[in-house]
Amino acid sequence: MARRKATKKRQSRRRPKFNLVNAAQTYAQTAIITRAAFNVNPIEFVTGQQSITSTRYKSTSMGTVATGTTTSTGYLPVLNGTALTLPELFGFDMAGKAINAGGYSQFGNGGLDAMTQAVRENIRLNGGLMKPVIQTAVLNIGFAVGKKVFRKQLSAGRKGLKIAGLGRDVTV
DSSP, rough: OOOOOOOOOOOOOOOOOOHHHHHHHHOOOHHHHHHHSSSSSSHHHHOOOEEEEEEEEEEEETTEEEEEEEEEEEOTTTSSSTOOHHHHHHBBTTOOOOOOOTTOOGGGGHHHHHHOOOOHHHHHHHTTTTTHHHHHHHHHHHHHHHHHTTTTEEEEEEHHHHHHTTTTEOOO
């Protein structure tokens, strides 16, 4: 008797889910790198929009006293010379127009050499290479331990997302 042809069982497709905890870990890791190398947070790095607060001080008989603060917001490549953003690296001004073909407008047409020199200087000023390496290790260990310690709370969060109708797309 001939062997019966079995129909293949159709495999179910898993939809990828957006994991909130992994997204938070990725953002924190990106923040460590952009702070060390470019002296800005990830959002400022991508958009080029910075918020820089400066404080004015006045000497009095009682010592130095802060007289006021000024906050500047927007595309500020000149105000904070150590901050590097993507628009600066690609050589764009605040209107989105190219200001030089070589990129990295702040140091003129230095291009890649000027940018790498500025990144090296930022890393040196922000504690050297070991500081972000240690921060990365602590961050990853913290998230690994946190996922185990808060397992019950994360499970409750998943149930809440399922009740809210987001369980198919989002997880924690």
